[in-house]
Amino acid sequence: MLLKQTNGVLFLRCNCGNEYNHSLKTGQRLKFKTEFNQFQNIPANPCPNCGAVEVFNMNIEDEELNLEDIDEINMPLKEVNQRHYVLEIIRDLKL
């Protein structure tokens, strides 16, 4: 779970409850995989506690969800936030 991201530092909470950071590399850019017609997803550093690796989907749609949509699909607030942060990362890495 991505809790927030600022200046290329991702603040993560693992399923085991451990919180840790992942820094994007300076100059890191999204790689477009033509064979899949998608951007390559980004794996975070393994959790220092349990070794689990969270992978972020760099192909979510850059559309703003309005509150009615969020209500309708019953998306939990933490997922709405996570989506927002992932979209920020995608935007940064596409520049």
Ligand SMILES: [Zn+2]
């Ligand atoms: Zn963990």
